[in-house]
Amino acid sequence: MKRKISTLLTFLILSLLIIPSSLAHDDQAKHDADLMCVFWGDDKVSLSSEEKIAFKIIANAAAITIDQYSLNPNGRIKEGTFNEIQEGLKYFGLPELSINFNDIDLNIKVSNDGKNISPNTHRLYTHLGWNYKKHPNNDFWKKRKHVLIDSVNRLLFNSKKIFSWFPWASDVVYPPSEQCDAFCAIIYYVHIIGDHIAGDTADKLKNIEPLIHYTSMDTPGIIVELKEQLQIVFQEQKNSYTFFELDQKLSDLTISIEKNCDILGFIDTAEKCKKNQEHAEQLLQILSKHLPTLLKNESFFKSRFK
Structure with a gap:
């Protein structure tokens, strides 16, 4: 019990040390x-x-996966956030991530052009x-x-x-399922949607996947990607009314956006x-x-969130 309380206190302290990213939404919150x-709808x-x-483990993992970068190799930005993930996993008696922060720190050592990573260029690697x-x-x-995965x-x-609490063995015996990967993709796209919402200037919309396909088949668009991943996550609920309505609403929104394609094209003005x-x-x-309605019917979600 003392160890669990100590871990919880460490987790809370690390929460206060998170350094916000400089583009997209103004902060991780x-x-x-x-x-x-x-x-949860709220x-x-x-x-x-x-x-x-x-x-917080999930949210921090998304923040590291998508938004972490260091302006120089010694910056180690969001290392506290990474450590908070590890402390959270330990709190639940689960193995820490086997990867090291040095291996996922986006900095000049990762850069393909030998230049320091900037608020805009980091998106080329993650967005x-x-x-x-x-x-x-x-x-x-x-x-x-x-x-994140x-x-x-x-x-x-x-x-x-069984074996889920053993480091290394957990990943080997229970590798991420297709459903797990698809759920992580949805989390990823929620973050990118937030970047679009914050994109009040053309500069803030550079190097992120568009809502729908515009000019390159390499980026089919967020809505197309979401529809595909939702089919995987909610495989057993695809015949439900909620899923049908969700899919229809996404299709309707796509049509609405497509009607503006001639106007939008590249998003390079305040109006666009x-x-x-x-x-x-x-x-x-x-x-x-x-x-929220679909998630509460999924065993993987309701086993952790009541």
Whole structure:
């Protein structure tokens, strides 16, 4: 009991040391609020102390996977956030992530052009799509994805299985399932949607996957990606009315955006940015209305969040 209390105190202290990112939503708290809305329909939902820790593990893993970068090799930005993930996993008696912070720190050593990573250029490595194949450093992106995938897999998909508490063995015996990967993709896209909502200037919309396909088949668009991943996560609920309505709303929004394609094209004016923000807000609202109902019926989710 003393050890668990000590771990909890360490976790709370680390929470106060998180350094916010400099682009997109103004700070991680806004991304976390978006994710809470998608999980529960409300960013003010009342969670138990353990549910708060579990959610923070997921939110921090998303922040590291998508937004972490250091302006120089010694910056080690968000290392405290990474450590908080490890402390949270330990709190639940789960193995820490096997990857080292040095291996996932996005800095000049990872850069393909030998230049320091900046608020805009870091997105080339992390914001172009969950399954995007043409990042400047694809091997690095695979490592970054596993911060989120392995955190979610430990916490939601195999936390109560035999061997799940053994380091290394957990990943070998219980590798992430297709459903786990797809759920992580949804978490990823909630974050990118938040970046679109914050994109009130063209500069803030550079190097992120668009809401729908515009000019390159390498980036099919967030809505297309979401529809594919939702089919995997909610395989057993695809015939439900809630899923049908969700899918229809996403299709309707796509049509609405497509009607503006001739106007939008590349989003490079204040007017286009505003329209894109409105569409992104609508997309987040659609997810926040339907996913909570679907998630509460999924065993992986309700086993951790009552």
